[in-house]
Amino acid sequence: MPITMSTDDIAALNAALLQQVADLHALIGWLDVGHQQMKDVVAAELHEQLGSPLTALAMRLALITRHGGSEPKLAEHWTKAHALIGNLTQTTRRLQHQLRPVALDALNALGLSAALAEYLEQFGQRTGIACTLTIEGSEVPLSLATNQALFRILSGAVDNIGQHAGARSMQVLLGYDAMTCHMTVSDDGCGIDLSRLDWQRSYGLRLMRERATILKATFEIISLPGQGCRVTLRLPLPLPLPLPLPQ
Numbered sequence: 627m628p629i630t631m632s633t634d635d636i637a638a639l640n641a642a643l644l645q646q647v648a649d650l651h652a653l654i655g656w657l658d659v660g661h662q663q664m665k666d667v668v669a670a671e672l673h674e675q676l677g678s679p680l681t682a683l684a685m686r687l688a689l690i691t692r693h694g695g696s697e698p699k700l701a702e703h704w705t706k707a708h709a710l711i712g713n714l715t716q717t718t719r720r721l722q723h724q725l726r727p728v729a730l731d732a733l734n735a736l737g738l739s740a741a742l743a744e745y746l747e748q749f750g751q752r753t754g755i756a757c758t759l760t761i762e763g764s765e766v767p768l769s770l771a772t773n774q775a776l777f778r779i780l781s782g783a784v785d786n787i788g789q790h791a792g793a794r795s796m797q798v799l800l801g802y803d804a805m806t807c808h809m810t811v812s813d814d815g816c817g818i819d820l821s822r823l824d825w826q827r828s829y830g831l832r833l834m835r836e837r838a839t840i841l842k843a844t845f846e847i848i849s850l851p852g853q854g855c856r857v858t859l860r861l862p863l864p865l866p867l868p869l870p871l872p873q
Contacts (some may be wrong), residue, residue: 684711708833738773739765739800745781746798753788755796762801766863775837776809776861779845782834783811783857791815806863812856818849 648705696849733741739761746757769778780798801808825832831847838845838859849855 637690681715684715691833702752733773734770734830737765738768741773741777742780742798742800746784747778749784749788755788755793757798758795760797760799762799763803765805766802768807772841774860775841776807776859778835779834779859780809780811782830782837786830787811787813787815787855791817792852802863804863808857808859810856812854813853816850817848817853819851819853820849 699772739759745757746759749755750757773841783798784798787796791813793813796811796813799808799810823831834857841861843859843861846858847855848858
């Protein structure tokens with residue numbers, strides 16, 4: 627016997643489903659914040675437990691070598707030890723940067739555009755990829771949480787380019803108009819075959835898309851194999867408050 631549902635029943639089910647989806651997004655957002663806080667703690671621990679001791683160790687080895695004079699064996703060991711310490715220091719700094727980019731501090735103090743400029747400059751120096759940042763319009767004051775989410779989405783796209791695209795150059799656009807804040811990240815790398823993209827395994831792209839959904843922003847990827855990739859996000863801006871009526 628077929629089951630019939632009234633319009634009110636269907637509306638109630640739709641409302642319950644929408645509430646469950648909203649609750650799920652809220653939970654994902656809460657987990658994302660907690661995950662980032664954990665990464666901040668690990669980054670601080672890396673600095674305290676590895677960064678400073680490695681610097682101290684390098685200084686002690688330099689003193690040992692200086693007091694050892696021109697002993698060939700000692701000089702050879704120093705050269706190898708110094709190279710190892712240099713590699714460990716670079717790895718530690720890279721991990722710290724991935725866990726908590728220094729540009730996040732600029733985000734709190736100077737705003738999104740300044741934070742992106744600093745982040746892209748550091749990224750270009752580290753990877754050799756030529757980065758161009760274009761700002762269109764005047765930056766609109768947004769909440770710190772919103773700016774952090776936007777920064778995380780863009781930094782996720784940039785990190786994907788550094789790890790997978792094999793790109794030589796990258797262009798980033800941050801724009802503001804009366805209705806939206808929009809970001810675009812384009813590169814000249816190997817591109818993506820979107821028809822064969824496995825979202826379940828593409829954790830970085832999934833996280834960017836989920837963060838955009840939590841912000842109620844649109845998220846789009848345009849790419850073809852061998853023709854680079856373009857990631858675009860559009861965030862509707864809050865409507866300005868109406869001016870008070872004259873008395």
